[in-house]
Amino acid sequence: MSKHPSYWKKAKIMLAKKDKVMKKLINNYKDGALITRNDIFFSLCKSIIGQQISVAAANSVFLKFKKKCKGKIKPSTVDKLSSASLRSCGLSRLKVKGIKDLAKKIISKEFSPNLIKKMNDEEAIQYLSSLRQIGRWSAEMILLFTFNRPNIWPLQDIGLLRAISNNYNKRNLPPKSFLKKLYKKFTPYCSVATWYLWRSIDDEPIQY
Secondary structure (H helix, E strand, O other): OOOOOOOHHHHHHHHHHHOHHHHHHHHHOOOOOOOOOOOHHHHHHHHHHHOOOOHHHHHHHHHHHHHHOOOOOOHHHHHHOOHHHHHOOOOOHHHHHHHHHHHHHHHOOOOOHHHHHHOOHHHHHHHHHOOOOOOHHHHHHHHHHOOOOOOOOOOOOHHHHHHHHHHOOOOOOOOHHHHHHHHHHHOOOHHHHHHHHHHOOOOOOOOO
């Protein structure tokens, strides 16, 4: 894993100046920062495995998946594993198809992660979403955690919405108008704001 992004310190200063809640969170959680594994295949597999199941269940399945790969989560390794073998880890048929398809597309270069570096956020989200089992949320997680893009605001993430409600005293999930207001206030460092909001509801920093 690499060190935190070069923009992190500057982002904290800006967010703390602009928003009282952010200032409090930044002071409360001085440990940790957004980091990257710089391994898109690993992160996409983890994202597919974690869809629509609890964090605990996802961690359990992922450990079995990692063991099945003998610790080497790489396209060539996964491509050689049978679907039945992957199913035995606790993966659904759709998730197995998604992971196998991803491995094949990277090996054949039909999907090229290097192209993402040249794309803007929305172009990258569309490109990633063309993969089987990868939707907007998963694509945004990749841009956040693998590419450390600075201005990702993943509004399909229930954890982020819950954290906003908790920290800004909203009785229910925050209205779209309020989310838009925060987006404008936090830009160009929505990713940093997102990380601190997540941190406020989870003892362990999230990592994909």
